[in-house]
Each structure stands twice: as C-alpha cells, then as structure tokens.
C-alpha cells in the first residue's frame with residue numbers, strides 16, 4: 001500500500017531568514033502553510049542563502065534570524081510531525097543544483113524577471129549589482145526542483161518566478177533526458193489568497209516601513225500599536241461618519257474579526273455611532289486571541305532552544321535524503337555520475 005506521503009502531492013515553499021515574523025508574513029503565507037500540512041506533503045525551508053542575495057555584507061545574525069523564523073513557524077502551528085522544516089544552507093545540494101542550472105539559464109531570462117528591475121530600483125542603500133542577486137531565481141528553481149514539487153504556493157507577484165522554474169526544468173530535461181525520460185516535473189503555482197494587510201501607518205505591513213505588528217508582540221504592545229494606527233481620514237471628529245472600506249483598521253477587521261463584530265463596525269462607523277478608539281479595541285481583542293496561543297507555543301521552544309534545533313536537524317536529514325536522490329539522477333543524466341565507469345574506448349572492445 002502506498003504511504004500517505006506518496007499519495008499526497010508535494011508542496012515546496014520557503015521564507016527568507018529575516019528574523020521574527022509579523023502579521024503580514026502570517027496572513028500572506030504562514031497561515032496557508034499551516035492549513036496545507038495535512039493536505040500535501042510539505043517541505044518548508046528557511047532561505048538563509050536567499051537572505052544573502054540582498055544582505056550579504058553583515059552575516060552576524062543570519063543563523064539567529066533563521067532560528068527566530070523557525071520559532072514563529074512552530075508558534076503559528078507548523079508541526080514537525082506533519083511537515084518537513086529545514087534551513088536551506090543545511091542541505092548544500094541546493095548549491096550544486098544551482099550551479100548546474102546557472103550553466104544552462106540564459107542571462108536574458110533573469111534580466112526580465114520583474115522583481116529584479118524593481119528591487120534594483122527600490123533598494124538604494126546596498127549594491128545589488130552582484131552575480132548572486134541576478135541569479136537568485138536560479139537558486140529558487142534549484143530549491144523547488146530539488147524536491148520535484150507538484151505545487152509552489154505563491155502570491156500573484158511570484159508567479160513569474162515559478163514560470164522561470166518551469167522554463168529551467170524544461171531546458172534541463174531537453175538537454176539531459178535520463179534514459180529518455182525527463183528528470184524534473186514542471187511545478188505549478190498554487191495561488192494562495194493573501195488579503196491586503198496594512199501596517200499601522202496604512203501602507204503595506206513591512207519591517208522596512210517600521211509599521212509592523214509582530215507575532216511576538218505582547219498584548220499591551222499590540223493595543224498600543226493599534227491605538228496609534230491611522231484611520232479613515234474623513235473621521236476628524238467623533239461625530240464625522242467614516243467608511244471601513246477606506247480605513248486600514250477596517251481592513252484588519254475584515255481579516256481578523258467575526259461577522260458580528262464586522263456588522264457592528266460597518267454600522268457604527270458609517271453612522272458615527274462608535275468611536276475609532278472603541279473600534280480599534282475590538283480589532284485588538286481579535287488579534288490578541290490569535291497571538292496569545294501562538295506566543296504560548298513559542299515559549300516552549302524559547303525555554304528549550306535545543307528542541308527547535310533538533311527539529312531543524314531532523315528536517316535537514318529528511319530533505320537531504322530527497323536531495324541526494326535527485327542529485328544522483330541529475331549527475332547521471334548529465335553523464336557525471338560518481339560511479340566508476342570504464343573508459344569508453346575499452347568498453348567498446
């Protein structure tokens with residue numbers, strides 16, 4: 001009988017090792033991952049090499065940042081018995097596959113990736129004119145194809161990266177079929193719902209805007225951040241009616257509040273029947289309800305960091321087995337296997 005891991009489709013996804021996570025990371029990815037654990041065979045990796053593509057000058061916090069990401073994953077409900085979690089650099093086969101893919105990936109494919117231009121224009125405080133930065137979609141292709149993933153959960157803006165991965169797989173398969181069959185399947189993007197999550201200043205929640213609510217923020221901090229959050233500018237006075245559809249706090253309600261609260265917000269805001277302070281306290285209640293159990297789960301690992309490291313080691317070992325199997329196929333397909341083979345001329349005799 002096939003094992004459940006053989007019958008489930010495989011999902012591969014990663015997150016940069018940026019340190020502690022915020023609500024935007026939760027709503028944009030993590031919450032979906034937690035739900036995927038039972039539906040798919042999931043491999044989730046902490047992309048520390050990817051973090052180096054933009055933050056290469058100071059590596060003093062990379063390892064610590066990776067562990068912080070793991071703690072937030074565990075806090076959010078990723079379960080090492082139901083998915084495989086590991087750090088990218090702990091499975092060095094990713095680097096080998098990246099190197100081989102970099103041989104066959106035309107430069108033009110990389111230069112036209114939309115995020116390449118965008119980030120080079122937007123990030124001015126670092127020199128991104130590096131080989132590693134241009135090539136990071138190739139590393140991403142190696143990360144995905146190594147596990148022969150069926151699906152890659154992504155937001156709309158990441159679809160071109162999955163398309164590039166598919167193109168690289170196709171090119172590799174064309175050049176190097178293994179006994180007439182393709183080595184790599186072409187993974188599909190799995191479009192995941194990622195509702196708009198504003199930060200406290202109304203812009204997209206992001207560490208670089210300093211407008212985040214962190215998964216680790218204690219209740220008083222969450223309430224304080226909410227208090228200073230921007231609202232519908234039409235509500236200057238308490239008696240001015242507002243519109244939750246034009247208010248960042250309204251956006252948070254839509255994601256985190258139940259239908260009853262949402263109805264009270266809609267009615268009370270539009271009729272000026274409620275004040276913003278009251279409205280914000282309701283969304284704070286909803287957030288605290290979500291964050292409290294996460295912070296309790298996190299504490300178990302904070303108190304015993306070895307436990308978290310053991311999870312990473314077990315995850316790397318499992319991922320490494322899959323990676324070894326893929327790499328021996330890759331090497332064989334390219335005629336570069338590690339097995340002894342007699343010289344071709346004497347074999348022909």
Ligand code: SF4
Pocket residue numbers: 231232235242243244247248249250265268269270274275276277279280
């Ligand atoms: S009542 Fe709520 S939704 Fe309306 S403007 Fe104030 S904070 Fe925003």
